[in-house]
Amino acid sequence: MELILKNVVKKYDNLEILKNININIKGKTGIAIIGPSGAGKSTLLRLLSKIEEPDSGEIFVNDHNLENTNPAEFYKQIGFVFQQHTLFPHLSVLRNITLVLEKVHKIEKLEANLIAMTLLEKFELQDHINKLCSQLSGGQSQRVSIVRSLAISPEIMFLDEPTSALDPVLTQEVLKTILQLREEKTNFVIVTHEILFAKKAADFIIFMEDGKIVEMGDVSILGEPQTPELKQYLSNVFVS
Amino acid sequence: MNKYMKKTLSLIAALSFYGLLIFVIVMLYPGRSYFNMGAMFTGTYPKFIISGFLLTIWISILTLIGSLIFGFILYLMNNSKKDTIRYIAVIYNETVFGSPLIVFVVVVYYMVWNYLPFESRLYGGVVALILYMGPYMKNLFEGAIKTIDDLQFQAMTVFGFTTFQKYRYIILPQLLRVIVPPLIGNLTFIIKGSSLLNFIAIPELYYQITGIQYDNYLAVEGYLLMFVMYLMITIPLIRVTKFFEKKVASWN
Numbered sequence: 357m358e359l360i361l362k363n364v365v366k367k368y369d370n371l372e373i374l375k376n377i378n379i380n381i382k383g384k385t386g387i388a389i390i391g392p393s394g395a396g397k398s399t400l401l402r403l404l405s406k407i408e409e410p411d412s413g414e415i416f417v418n419d420h421n422l423e424n425t426n427p428a429e430f431y432k433q434i435g436f437v438f439q440q441h442t443l444f445p446h447l448s449v450l451r452n453i454t455l456v457l458e459k460v461h462k463i464e465k466l467e468a469n470l471i472a473m474t475l476l477e478k479f480e481l482q483d484h485i486n487k488l489c490s491q492l493s494g495g496q497s498q499r500v501s502i503v504r505s506l507a508i509s510p511e512i513m514f515l516d517e518p519t520s521a522l523d524p525v526l527t528q529e530v531l532k533t534i535l536q537l538r539e540e541k542t543n544f545v546i547v548t549h550e551i552l553f554a555k556k557a558a559d560f561i562i563f564m565e566d567g568k569i570v571e572m573g574d575v576s577i578l579g580e581p582q583t584p585e586l587k588q589y590l591s592n593v594f595v596s
Numbered sequence: 597m598n599k600y601m602k603k604t605l606s607l608i609a610a611l612s613f614y615g616l617l618i619f620v621i622v623m624l625y626p627g628r629s630y631f632n633m634g635a636m637f638t639g640t641y642p643k644f645i646i647s648g649f650l651l652t653i654w655i656s657i658l659t660l661i662g663s664l665i666f667g668f669i670l671y672l673m674n675n676s677k678k679d680t681i682r683y684i685a686v687i688y689n690e691t692v693f694g695s696p697l698i699v700f701v702v703v704v705y706y707m708v709w710n711y712l713p714f715e716s717r718l719y720g721g722v723v724a725l726i727l728y729m730g731p732y733m734k735n736l737f738e739g740a741i742k743t744i745d746d747l748q749f750q751a752m753t754v755f756g757f758t759t760f761q762k763y764r765y766i767i768l769p770q771l772l773r774v775i776v777p778p779l780i781g782n783l784t785f786i787i788k789g790s791s792l793l794n795f796i797a798i799p800e801l802y803y804q805i806t807g808i809q810y811d812n813y814l815a816v817e818g819y820l821l822m823f824v825m826y827l828m829i830t831i832p833l834i835r836v837t838k839f840f841e842k843k844v845a846s847w848n
Contacts, residue, residue, distance in 0.1 A: 407754060431756035442751035446770050455765060460756045508755075 357418060357512050357543040358382050359404065364413030366399055373399045375567040377413070381560060386538055387545045388558035392589065395564040397547040398516050404545060405514045406430050418511055432460060435505025435513040440521045441497035443489035443504070449476070450485040453504045461508055475503050479533055495526030499533045506542065513537065513544040520549065531557075551578065551593050563589065618820070625816050636817050641808050648804030649825055655722055655790045655800060656829075660783055662726035667733020674734060689731040698792050700728050705796045721793040725786060732782050740775045773843065780837040784830045791826070801825055 359381045366374040373396045381387065389397045402408040403415060406422050415422040420430055443452050450472055457468035476482050479499060489497050498518055505513055515534065519527040531553050537544055538557055548554055554561060555578050562572040563586045570585045571577060581587045622631055636645070673685035692700065701724040709720035744767060752762045794803035802822065809818035 405754065407750065428756050428758070431754050434754075436751075436754040438747050438751065440747060442747050444748065444766050444770075446766075446773065456755050456757075459761050459765060 357384060358416070359387070360416040362414045364403065364410045364415060366403060366408070367411050373567055374403070377569060379562070379569070379572070384560040385541065385543050386558040387560045387562065388554035389545065389547045389562045389564060390549070390551060390554055391564035396567045397564055400564070401514050401516050401545060401547050405434055405436050407436070432508070433511045435508065435510035437501050437505055437513065437515045437518045439517045441489065441494070441501040443497055443500055445489055448486050448488060449481065449492070449500050452500065453507050456504060457507060471507055475507055479503050479536065493526060494522050495529040498522065498530050502533055506537070511543065513542055515544060515546040517547050517549065551590065554578070565589070622816050628816065631817070632814060633817050633820070635812055635814055636808065636821050644804045644808060645821070648799060648801040651799060652787065652790050652801040653829065655725070655793065656783065656787045658722050659725040659729060659786045659790070662722065663729035663733045663786070666726055666730040668737060670730050670734040671737040689734065692728055692731045697728055697789050698795065700724065701792055702795060717796065718798055721796055721798045725789060725793070728789070729782065729786060732785070736775060736778045736782065739778065740771045743774050744770055773840070776840045777837045780833050784833050787826065787829055
């Protein structure tokens with residue numbers, strides 16, 4: 357995937373959340389955005405997926421210039437997974453997936469069912485196709501959310517701390533699913549606090565602090581951090 | 597004895613308790629040594645009772661539809677970005693919540709409807725009920741929309757659903773299920789409230805039966821009949837509500 361950001365600034369009520377962000381990444385498949393809480397990681401992800409607009413600066417995602425892209429058209433080509441699962445509670449697992457395929461992507465019912473079933477089986481969720489999300493565990497719901505976003509074969513999947521609402525066991529379950537994304541060669545950008553996971557799943561790391569990118573580079577920077585901030589952050593994470 | 601039989605027996609016991617209570621009240625009524633329910637169904641009385649019963653149902657249906665529309669308008673006004681519009685709705689809601697239905701009906705009918713160039717007494721009463729029920733319906737819409745959380749709205753957007761599709765496939769189906777129980781609750785409120793329209797001489801159930809009582813002096817029988825006929829409408833509705841509440845609870 358290709359991500360280019362030029363002098364991107366985002367403010368909420370005069371408070372600068374993102375301060376002059378510049379990124380130029382080409383040919384990576386998994387990008388992990390890490391950093392302490394309040395660093396602006398989620399905001400950056402929301403700008404990349406055009407859920408929110410920057411106050412100034414330019415953003416290019418693959419060949420879309422986000423400033424003059426129609427949001428509805430852009431959304432059809434990306435997947436977004438939120439911190440909590442966003443399954444529609446009145447629909448079954450299967451219908452949650454096929455509804456998007458049929459109504460937004462105009463795929464025939466039979467084909468939509470086939471796509472959904474294939475994916476659910478691949479991600480070992482085939483036993484739950486007729487359940488409502490109230491009958492699933494938190495981890496299963498989040499995995500279905502991921503599969504639902506994956507079903508539209510998005511150019512890029514954006515995952516915003518998909519495990520932050522889950523306990524350690526369920527977290528592992530969801531992280532496994534995301535590792536599988538990598539095997540499927542799906543491009544993804546993930547905001548996460550799971551450093552070990554980032555090391556395993558991503559091939560590019562962006563470390564943010566206080567609205568700025570402090571360090572970014574290949575996954576090796578997690579082993580040999582160049583800046584004192586990242587060094588400090590990593591030691592804090594692993595001591596505790 | 598299994599659990600089911602035990603429950604049935606308890607129900608019978610509870611019902612006999614009320615039966616006994618009614619029997620005692622009827623027998624102790626001053627100067628009464630007889631009970632003649634049959635006399636309520638002689639001559640032209642059944643005709644009056646049935647017409648009152650049907651009118652009560654008709655009034656309730658009209659009020660239900662009218663107050664749903666009016667309540668939705670109040671809901672939109674209450675969420676308006678323009679302060680003046682919002683305050684108009686807020687003041688109206690509080691006034692209604694603060695006033696007894698009977699006072700409201702009489703005031704609307706005699707102080708407003710009478711000045712308007714409409715002849716119909718019936719529609720005057722219905723309008724009064726609609727105006728009173730509006731804020732209750734507004735609350736119902738407000739509560740229902742809140743059950744759909746913000747993340748779901750964001751998710752719908754990021755999937756690229758159009759506004760129409762969002763409402764048609766995701767919001768409305770969810771709203772309908774949460775809205776039905778309180779809606780039926782409001783409907784029973786309307787049915788009960790419609791009995792107050794006898795104060796402005798609309799021949800609904802209460803009015804008709806009191807009319808019969810003045811004619812045959814069977815006060816006790818009349819009131820009992822009145823009770824039974826209202827319960828015949830409201831209790832099935834309450835049971836339906838409970839059924840829907842269980843269904844909704846199962847997917848939350």
